[in-house]
Amino acid sequence: MSRTRILALVGVLVVWAAVSYGNRMLGVMAPALLPTPGEVATVFAETVRDGSLPRHVATSLARVAVGFGLAAVAALALGLLAAMCVPVRLMVEPIIEFVRPIPPLAFLPMFLVWFGLGEGSKVAFIGYTTFFPMFVAIAAAVLRVDVTLLRAAASLGAGHLDLIRRVILPAALPGIIVALRLGFALALFVIVGAEFMGADAGLGHLIMEGRTFFVPAQIVMGALVLGLLGSIVNALLLATERRLFRWREAGATS
Amino acid sequence: MKIRVRGLSRTFVAQGRETPALLDVDLEVAAHEFVCLLGPSGCGKSTLLNIVAGFLRPTAGEVRVDERPVTGPGADRGVVFQEYVLFPWLTVVGNVEFGLRLKGAPAAERRGIVARYLELVGLAAHAEKYPVQLSGGMKQRVAIARALANSPEIILMDEPFGALDAQTREVLQDELGRIQRVEHKTVLFVTHSIREAVYLADRVIVMTSAPGRIKQVFTIKLPEVRDRFAPEFTHYESEITRVVKEEVAKVHE
Amino acid sequence: MFLSSVPEMMEWGLRGASRSRRDALRWRLASLAVFLALWSVAGGLVELTKPFNPLFLPAPWVVIGALLDLARKGQLWVHVAATLERVAVGFSAGAVLALALGLLAGQVRAVRNVVEPVVELLRPIPPLAMLPLFIVWVGIGEGSKVGFITYATFFPMFVTTVHGVAQIDGRLLRAAQSLGARPRHLFFRVILPAALPDVLTGLRLGVALSFFVIVISEFVGAENGLGYLINDGRNFFLVPQMLGAALLLGLLGYAGNGLVRVLERRVLRWQHPR
Numbered sequence: 001m002s003r004t005r006i007l008a009l010v011g012v013l014v015v016w017a018a019v020s021y022g023n024r025m026l027g028v029m030a031p032a033l034l035p036t037p038g039e040v041a042t043v044f045a046e047t048v049r050d051g052s053l054p055r056h057v058a059t060s061l062a063r064v065a066v067g068f069g070l071a072a073v074a075a076l077a078l079g080l081l082a083a084m085c086v087p088v089r090l091m092v093e094p095i096i097e098f099v100r101p102i103p104p105l106a107f108l109p110m111f112l113v114w115f116g117l118g119e120g121s122k123v124a125f126i127g128y129t130t131f132f133p134m135f136v137a138i139a140a141a142v143l144r145v146d147v148t149l150l151r152a153a154a155s156l157g158a159g160h161l162d163l164i165r166r167v168i169l170p171a172a173l174p175g176i177i178v179a180l181r182l183g184f185a186l187a188l189f190v191i192v193g194a195e196f197m198g199a200d201a202g203l204g205h206l207i208m209e210g211r212t213f214f215v216p217a218q219i220v221m222g223a224l225v226l227g228l229l230g231s232i233v234n235a236l237l238l239a240t241e242r243r244l245f246r247w248r249e250a251g252a253t254s
Numbered sequence: 255m256k257i258r259v260r261g262l263s264r265t266f267v268a269q270g271r272e273t274p275a276l277l278d279v280d281l282e283v284a285a286h287e288f289v290c291l292l293g294p295s296g297c298g299k300s301t302l303l304n305i306v307a308g309f310l311r312p313t314a315g316e317v318r319v320d321e322r323p324v325t326g327p328g329a330d331r332g333v334v335f336q337e338y339v340l341f342p343w344l345t346v347v348g349n350v351e352f353g354l355r356l357k358g359a360p361a362a363e364r365r366g367i368v369a370r371y372l373e374l375v376g377l378a379a380h381a382e383k384y385p386v387q388l389s390g391g392m393k394q395r396v397a398i399a400r401a402l403a404n405s406p407e408i409i410l411m412d413e414p415f416g417a418l419d420a421q422t423r424e425v426l427q428d429e430l431g432r433i434q435r436v437e438h439k440t441v442l443f444v445t446h447s448i449r450e451a452v453y454l455a456d457r458v459i460v461m462t463s464a465p466g467r468i469k470q471v472f473t474i475k476l477p478e479v480r481d482r483f484a485p486e487f488t489h490y491e492s493e494i495t496r497v498v499k500e501e502v503a504k505v506h507e
Numbered sequence: 508m509f510l511s512s513v514p515e516m517m518e519w520g521l522r523g524a525s526r527s528r529r530d531a532l533r534w535r536l537a538s539l540a541v542f543l544a545l546w547s548v549a550g551g552l553v554e555l556t557k558p559f560n561p562l563f564l565p566a567p568w569v570v571i572g573a574l575l576d577l578a579r580k581g582q583l584w585v586h587v588a589a590t591l592e593r594v595a596v597g598f599s600a601g602a603v604l605a606l607a608l609g610l611l612a613g614q615v616r617a618v619r620n621v622v623e624p625v626v627e628l629l630r631p632i633p634p635l636a637m638l639p640l641f642i643v644w645v646g647i648g649e650g651s652k653v654g655f656i657t658y659a660t661f662f663p664m665f666v667t668t669v670h671g672v673a674q675i676d677g678r679l680l681r682a683a684q685s686l687g688a689r690p691r692h693l694f695f696r697v698i699l700p701a702a703l704p705d706v707l708t709g710l711r712l713g714v715a716l717s718f719f720v721i722v723i724s725e726f727v728g729a730e731n732g733l734g735y736l737i738n739d740g741r742n743f744f745l746v747p748q749m750l751g752a753a754l755l756l757g758l759l760g761y762a763g764n765g766l767v768r769v770l771e772r773r774v775l776r777w778q779h780p781r
Contacts, residue, residue, distance in 0.1 A: 209638055339676070343777045
């Protein structure tokens with residue numbers, strides 16, 4: 001974390017504390033509506049102590065991991081195929097274009113109808129949501145591979161398989177990794193929504209519970225934990241990316 | 255003197271170390287004079303030009319134009335960049351009339367001036383095109399027209415033909431020579447091509463390798479319209495080449 | 508083998524030969540026809556053989572029938588209008604806010620130093636997690652839905668706008684200055700047009716995100732809107748209605764995207780003239 005970041009964090013905390021405690025004293029709006037940092041910390045400590053927060057986090061992460069994992073495998077296989085096989089691409093592209101503008105969350109209730117209220121619907125929904133953008137980005141990354149690279153390899157004696165294995169895949173890999181990173185971020189984005197509806201565990205459920213029982217501090221706490229998770233995962237993925245692709249020019253990542 | 259550079263130094267900080275790029279440069283350019291700054295890459299000739307343009311500030315010394323110190327860029331000094339730097343969202347006409355619009359010149363006046371300079375650089379037929387539709391040579395013609403249309407008394411050119419192929423380069427040198435015979439601007443022209451310098455300049459200033467200092471000044475006493483194959487031309491060329499080579503050799507030591 | 512062959516790769520890379528517009532259109536239509544055909548066959552088979560309740564997988568005509576039915580009863584328009592209004596108001600507010608702050612932050616270092624870290628802190632929080640907070644604060648009414656869209660769309664539009672201003676080629680500014688440009692000229696004649704491509708990209712993201720998040724805020728406590736229609740369909744097991752509303756949402760999102768694209772083609776003609 002850079003210094004400005006830490007300063008910003010402190011600044012936000014100070015402003016938040018000033019506003020919420022000030023509200024408490026002046027009584028501008030109902031005190032419960034504007035939880036103080038102290039209250040949020042208390043909720044955090046309590047839920048950690050009784051083990052419910054770790055359980056919710058684990059549940060959400062497991063759903064994200066399974067759904068995202070399945071989608072990643074499918075997107076990788078189909079994306080590579082679509083990019084390297086013109087007829088498949090011509091056939092699949094319009095369908096994707098047709099389905100993609102539909103906001104994935106619009107299909108969430110459908111998944112509940114189809115797969116029931118259990119884990120299946122959540123995992124399937126995450127998979128469905130993350131598949132399309134990953135597929136599109138992976139295919140695009142493979143298609144971007146420079147013709148001149150292929151020509152150079154062929155003139156050095158590369159055959160068909162060599163071209164795929166030694167040129168196309170490594171050249172497309174950075175783009176593929178970026179696609180996976182975006183997919184994972186999207187999974188964390190929508191899991192909340194999926195857990196709003198008919199779930200009895202998970203961070204989304206925890207947040208919704210905060211609304212139902214009117215504990216805004218719990219909502220804020222859940223949101224912060226989600227943000228933190230997202231940042232951590234993103235930072236980890238970025239770090240591995242940088243390690244993997246040191247051959248790229250400095251500063252090209254992000 | 256139109257441009258007076260006195261005791262000019264500039265250091266850059268790179269990787270925590272101070273590196274002098276220009277050291278104590280004195281230079282005077284008379285009105286309507288065409289002066290070329292010549293030297294190996296990294297000799298600070300572009301830095302000097304950027305300071306005269308007002309883009310960079312000197313570490314020491316000063317630049318005066320018409321005896322007034324330069325404090326920043328201004329319409330009195332037109333600049334032509336190596337990479338053209340046209341406004342990509344404007345057409346050729348839009349680029350050429352940019353400065354006139356800033357001044358609030360009325361439409362009729364703008365039209366006349368733009369037409370004149372597009373004619374001068376031979377681009378009248380491409381008036382409504384966008385920069386992405388033009389070749390490098392055409393883009394640089396637009397950039398020259400843009401600078402001239404603003405009618406500055408000084409034109410600063412930073413390796414303007416450096417990104418062009420050899421043929422286009424010579425064509426544009428011819429055109430610039432022709433334009434200068436009509437416009438009589440005060441020109442400060444940075445290049446690393448000796449032929450180009452001898453072909454265009456009234457005076458050629460050879461700079462030392464970093465830190466840049468003035469090494470030697472050649473006054474080119476050739477007719478206005480020059481022949482690249484005349485013996486006098488080649489004589490200047492070889493003489494300057496010898497001086498420049500010393501500096502290039504220093505870089506490799 | 509139907510993978511691109513080596514000679515094909517040598518000539519075109521992996522893109523394959525460029526096709527004529529008519530050819531491309533033919534492939535598109537064929538692909539969509541196959542998709543609809545498969546869906547119809549599946550729906551028809553389920554209806555005939557009933558391996559499970561056919562309600563689970565309605566055929567295309569059933570979905571369209573459900574939509575027509577709603578349209579005939581005059582309800583459809585109410586829902587579409589409700590959703591569109593929320594998106595329009597929420598998105599516009601988000602766009603105005605993001606552009607104003609983004610253009611300012613892009614130029615004024617002090618503003619950027621204050622705003623950007625705060626945005627970076629809030630951005631990783633999935634906006635959906637904030638929805639219940641909006642509901643608690645503003646209630647279930649229009650306010651929370653519109654406010655939520657504004658909140659959610661602000662971030663991508665702000666970030667792209669700042670990026671658009673920050674990536675401007677410094678030489679363009681120099682060129683303008685040496686043609687006599689003053690700060691106000693620089694803003695209107697250089698910074699704004701140069702940042703426009705990024706700004707428009709941001710708007711496109713914002714439109715997509717608006718439709719993305721409106722659904723869920725209409726699931727949670729709304730009496731109309733396409734999201735409501737979907738959730739209502741779930742409660743009463745009206746799968747055709749759910750699918751139909753989802754398709755309509757897709758159509759609206761597509762149209763919104765198309766509108767921004769038209770705008771892009773208009774104002775960014777200089778990128779691809781003719």
